[in-house]
Amino acid sequence: xxPLGAMFVGYAIVIGGLFVYVLxxxxxxxxxxxxxxxxxxxxxPSGTSGSGRPR
Amino acid sequence: MKTRDWRAAVIAxxxxxxxxxxxxxxxYAPEEKTMGDAQRIFYLHVPSAWIGFLAFGVxxxxxxxxxxxxxxxxxxxxxxxxxxxxxFTTLAIASGAVWGRYAWGTWWSWDPRLTTTFMLWFIYxxxxxxxxxxxxxxxxxxxxxxxxxxxxxxxPLIHLxxxxxxxxxxxxxxxxxxxxGSGLHPAMLQTLLVNLAAFxxxxxxxxxxRRAQMTAMDALVTRRDESYQPAGVDxxxxxxxxx
Numbered sequence: 001x002x003p004l005g006a007m008f009v010g011y012a013i014v015i016g017g018l019f020v021y022v023l024x025x026x027x028x029x030x031x032x033x034x035x036x037x038x039x040x041x042x043x044x045p046s047g048t049s050g051s052g053r054p055r
Numbered sequence: 056m057k058t059r060d061w062r063a064a065v066i067a068x069x070x071x072x073x074x075x076x077x078x079x080x081x082x083y084a085p086e087e088k089t090m091g092d093a094q095r096i097f098y099l100h101v102p103s104a105w106i107g108f109l110a111f112g113v114x115x116x117x118x119x120x121x122x123x124x125x126x127x128x129x130x131x132x133x134x135x136x137x138x139x140x141x142x143f144t145t146l147a148i149a150s151g152a153v154w155g156r157y158a159w160g161t162w163w164s165w166d167p168r169l170t171t172t173f174m175l176w177f178i179y180x181x182x183x184x185x186x187x188x189x190x191x192x193x194x195x196x197x198x199x200x201x202x203x204x205x206x207x208x209x210x211p212l213i214h215l216x217x218x219x220x221x222x223x224x225x226x227x228x229x230x231x232x233x234x235x236g237s238g239l240h241p242a243m244l245q246t247l248l249v250n251l252a253a254f255x256x257x258x259x260x261x262x263x264x265r266r267a268q269m270t271a272m273d274a275l276v277t278r279r280d281e282s283y284q285p286a287g288v289d290x291x292x293x294x295x296x297x298x
Contacts, residue, residue, distance in 0.1 A: 001157050006096065006156070017146045025265060032268060032271050036271070
């Protein structure tokens with residue numbers, strides 16, 4: 001492995017690893033939002049709030 | 056300032072610093088005599104390792120606070136910081152392996168610095184597994200808190216391992232008795248500090264996001280448990296008859 005090659009592989013591992021983790025957090029965040037919406041829908045299937053207006 | 060606002064500001068500032076740090080590492084920092092460009096891995100490898108230590112420091116404090124008070128918020132903070140710390144430590148080990156392959160001719164060696172770092176990583180991975188598969192109730196949190204405290208005691212050992220024992224790994228060049236950064240060219244130290252600042256901000260953002268997610272998941276599970284009704288409770292009596 002050349003010095004420049006080693007440098008780029010090292011950079012790619014750190015930057016790529018962080019990118020994958022950020023992507024994972026993004027997916028988890030979306031899954032939580034979907035779960036929350038499903039839970040609220042299950043509690044209130046008509047989709048109306050106390051005021052009678054659609055939520 | 057709302058949580059999302061400060062988090063966005065931290066991410067933006069961290070991003071600017073990360074791009075600057077990467078440019079400095081590639082273009083500004085002088086080339087090292089024996090290893091050439093391969094030594095530039097140092098500017099990402101060392102901050103990754105240090106932020107892992109910072110994350111495990113947060114786990115240490117949160118775990119003590121959790122065991123003392125049994126407040127769920129401390130447990131969630133410890134869980135979030137453990138995960139982020141494991142990510143940074145994994146990146147430090149992986150980037151170090153590439154550097155080692157070039158400098159020592161091997162991806163891995165059971166030398167004191169590498170072995171103690173592997174122990175640290177392993178302890179916190181076990182802590183994550185205890186949380187994931189340890190069952191319900193407070194028991195997994197308590198075990199994970201104990202691991203979080205014990206694991207942190209390995210960090211001084213990692214730092215001193217290259218001083219106490221013969222090691223392939225270089226001696227400390229930044230934190231040393233002769234003075235902070237005395238083993239580095241000034242431009243190298245400046246580059247390292249910019250990258251360290253970028254990684255610190257990234258840690259703050261990732262930790263905050265993960266902790267918020269864990270808190271939301273926790274609240275959701277609690278609400279589900281509260282609103283849960285066993286199947287069949289409201290069923291009409293006729294449906295329970297056996298044919």
